[in-house]
Amino acid sequence: MARRPANKDERQVRLNFQLFAPDNPLLVADLLNFRKGKLRHARLVTLATIGLLMERRVIAGEPPPQSATSQRRMTCEEFTDIG
Numbered sequence: 001m002a003r004r005p006a007n008k009d010e011r012q013v014r015l016n017f018q019l020f021a022p023d024n025p026l027l028v029a030d031l032l033n034f035r036k037g038k039l040r041h042a043r044l045v046t047l048a049t050i051g052l053l054m055e056r057r058v059i060a061g062e063p064p065p066q067s068a069t070s071q072r073r074m075t076c077e078e079f080t081d082i083g
Helices: 025-031 038-055 076-082
Strands: none
Touching: 025 038
């Protein structure tokens, strides 16, 4: 994704990290299929978003447990800011 400056009121997270193959072999192998840059970044964002949705049982294909219904729901703006 192309970098763009954040608006005055826009929240932004900037990450710089390393993944090590012994700790995350499947993830590292998948990300190495892409050259460093936009495609690798987009793939990591996609995997992270899917992981969050699975964790929150949004796309798991089963109804959420009763305790999950009382949790705060994401707004449309928060959801679109993810990707």
